Amino acid sequence: MKTVAFIGAGSFGTALSTVVAAKGCKINIYDIDEPHLKRMEDAMENIDYLPGVKLSGDYHFFTDAEDTVKNADIVVFSVPAQHFRSAIKSAAPFIKEDALAVNIAKGIEQHTLKRMSEVAEEYFDMQRYACISGPSHAEEVGLEIPTALAVTSANPDTTHTIGELFSTNRLRLYSNEDMIGMELAGSVKNVMAVGSGIIDGLGYGDNTRAALITRGLAEMTRLGVKLGAKSETFAGLAGVGDMIVTCTSMHSRNFRCGRLIGQGMSPEEATESIGMVVEGMFTAEAVYELSQKAGIEMECVRIFL
Ligand SMILES: NC(=O)c1ccc[n+]([C@@H]2O[C@H](COP(=O)([O-])OP(=O)(O)OC[C@H]3O[C@@H](n4cnc5c(N)ncnc54)[C@H](O)[C@@H]3O)[C@@H](O)[C@H]2O)c1
Incomplete structure (x- = not known):
């Protein structure tokens, strides 16, 4: 079974982690806010950002980006847009050569005016990079309320793999070829x-x-x-x-x-x-x-x- 790493234990990362945990994936989660992560680990619930959604499955909590991603098959960047550069910069050198990366942050980097994929390409191979976007409150994904999202990548195989990984009978990812438009x-x-x-x-x-x-x-x-x-x-x-x-x-x-x-x-x-x-x-x-x-x-x- 695949190992899925999450960089950022906020609302949406946590909600998506429950989707893949329920499919049997091993979950590695890292957050720069250690007290927040500890509360989450102790309660097996993201009390700060996604209360009411219990975490069950093979969860592992990390205080270091390298340990979180080094054995992961998929790395999900689930941090706010203005933190995306620091997150991918610190994790990218430790991501396995055949692993995929996914970004869920929605925003434009201040000052550089770069979209998230334009930031990512400074640090990561875009053939192995995908973006997920679309109408999704974390609260509803966490409660398995039917939801449809869009996924895109420069590489159709990456789009397909990520789409399959996160799709369930309650969450459906539609493939899109337009990274610029989605971002x-x-x-x-x-x-x-x-x-x-x-x-x-x-x-x-x-x-x-x-x-x-x-x-x-x-x-x-x-x-x-x-x-x-x-x-x-x-x-x-x-x-x-x-x-x-x-x-x-x-x-x-x-x-x-x-x-x-x-x-x-x-x-x-x-x-x-x-x-x-x-x-x-x-x-x-x-x-x-x-x-x-x-x-x-x-x-x-x-x-x-
Ligand atoms: N909340 C939603 O329903 C939702 C849905 C879809 C997309 N999004 C997008 O996802 C992104 C994240 O949103 P969210 O609501 O999950 O965030 P959030 O504010 O709930 O939490 C973000 C987490 O990231 C952590 N963090 C910040 N910088 C970090 C770093 N460098 N390394 C590790 N951890 C770091 C913070 O400590 C925090 O725990 C945003 O761009 C948002 O627009 C959110």
Whole structure:
């Protein structure tokens, strides 16, 4: 049976670990936050980020990236986007030559404006690298609520292997060939989710939210196509699918953070009050800079800045 390593024991990494643990895989988990990892190991539950989902199966907890990945067949990077570079940089030298890597982080790196695969290619062989994205609250994946995701890689065999590994009768991964589109859609929708929360917090209605989702989707599609993505991707799971899930649900930290801002908190107070990483807040500026460079007007992003 395969060994699957997770770099980052947050909400979504933990939820995905339960999927492969239930299939009999050995799970290695590492997190830089040692007290958090210890609580998780003692309780066999991610009390801090995914309470209510018990961990069962062959779990092993590590405080060192090398030990976590050195015997793994698959390495999943499950850290926030702004931590992805440090995570892959520290783990990549120890990943086996035939092992695959998967990223689930949604965001654009600040300052470099790189997508996650553009960061990854500095450290890892892209033929063995995949990205998973799409509409998925960790809370629902952890409870085995039926979910569909998208997976992509430069190599169709890698896409297929990762798709098969994480698919169950409750979770289905659809293959996609558009890494650029999937990454951009996943990043921009977090910004839109903050905006949708602001709309809710201000007491506006469904009409306003529908306007943001629809216009936001048009803007992200235009940006994506300009940067080499396929427009169909934005009409699929990683695009409109993820917009729906993130822009309409209290499960989304981005949405909750926006709601607090709409109710009158400053962005700093709102982020602090969520107590976990709010990707959309980091991504807004990077997406706006990217759109300016590409010469694409993104009004739904500009209003944040
Ligand atoms: N939460 C969800 O429902 C969900 C769903 C799909 C995708 N995502 C994406 O997945 C990514 C991770 O989100 P999350 O909600 O699981 O994160 P999280 O905030 O719940 O947890 C992230 C974890 O990563 C750890 N970490 C940070 N830097 C690290 C490093 N260098 N090495 C090891 N561990 C490190 C933190 O200590 C923390 O435990 C984000 O980009 C998010 O957009 C989240």
